[in-house]
Amino acid sequence: MKKLEGLLQGRQLKAILFDLDGTLIDSVPDLAAALDTSLAQLNYPSAGLERTRSWVGNGARKLIQRALSFVLEVPESAVSNELIDQLQSVFFDHYGQKTCDHTVVYPGVMAALSAWHKQGVKMACVTNKPARFSRPILTHFAMDEFMPVLVGGDTLAVRKPDPAPLLLACEQLGVSAENVVMVGDSVNDVQAARAAGMPVACVSYGYNHGAPIASASPDLLVDCFSMLLAN
Numbered sequence: 460m461k462k463l464e465g466l467l468q469g470r471q472l473k474a475i476l477f478d479l480d481g482t483l484i485d486s487v488p489d490l491a492a493a494l495d496t497s498l499a500q501l502n503y504p505s506a507g508l509e510r511t512r513s514w515v516g517n518g519a520r521k522l523i524q525r526a527l528s529f530v531l532e533v534p535e536s537a538v539s540n541e542l543i544d545q546l547q548s549v550f551f552d553h554y555g556q557k558t559c560d561h562t563v564v565y566p567g568v569m570a571a572l573s574a575w576h577k578q579g580v581k582m583a584c585v586t587n588k589p590a591r592f593s594r595p596i597l598t599h600f601a602m603d604e605f606m607p608v609l610v611g612g613d614t615l616a617v618r619k620p621d622p623a624p625l626l627l628a629c630e631q632l633g634v635s636a637e638n639v640v641m642v643g644d645s646v647n648d649v650q651a652a653r654a655a656g657m658p659v660a661c662v663s664y665g666y667n668h669g670a671p672i673a674s675a676s677p678d679l680l681v682d683c684f685s686m687l688l689a690n
């Protein structure tokens with residue numbers, strides 16, 4: 460706990476907000492499988508695991524837009540909303556059936572969540588993944604007992620990098636943002652935390668579209684989740 464507390468410059472650490480995809484869980488195997496099945500259903504070539512990995516983090520719609528941009532070989536801005544709607548609806552059907560078949564929790568996560576829970580630190584999940592998928596995932600991996608509060612990518616009209624989902628999580632946890640640290644894997648998490656006025660720690664193993672997460676200058680960067688707990 461000392462590492463995260465150190466980011467608060469003497470203020471008490473009362474809560475931690477966690478990003479989901481790329482931070483707590485490696486969900487790309489299931490996302491890529493659902494995406495490739497959906498693309499095949501609409502007669503497009505498959506995208507594959509590694510490309511999908513680089514497209515996750517800005518919500519499901521952005522993932523679909525990036526996939527269509529790739530298969531159609533056009534810029535993202537040239538992909539029509541109708542096409543995104545069509546592929547997204549097929550993708551939601553497939554992903555909804557298999558959110559946890561090949562998804563795994565990253566090393567060190569459960570032990571650290573349990574340690575913070577025992578220390579009385581409150582926790583919430585703030586993800587850009589739609590809540591209808593995120594909630595069952597938290598339950599499946601028994602993280603919901605540590606994190607009763609979830610703000611999904613469709614809970615509000617805006618999502619990260621907007622600070623509103625982080626501030627809503629603080630409100631629901633009953634803590635002030637000045638006693639909270641955000642933990643994530645992408646520039647969206649860094650920007651949302653900064654805009655919410657809270658420090659941000661990042662894991663280096665997650666997904667960050669386009670660039671290593673170090674370029675977003677998080678306040679703390681760790682290679683393994685367990686290092687967030689280390690003295």
Ligand SMILES: O=C(O)COP(=O)(O)O
Pocket residue numbers: 478479480481515516517518519585586587588589612619645
């Ligand atoms: O883009 C997503 O669907 C998931 O994003 P997250 O990294 O905010 O959990």
Ligand SMILES: [Mg+2]
Pocket residue numbers: 478479480481482516643644645665666
């Ligand atoms: Mg993420």
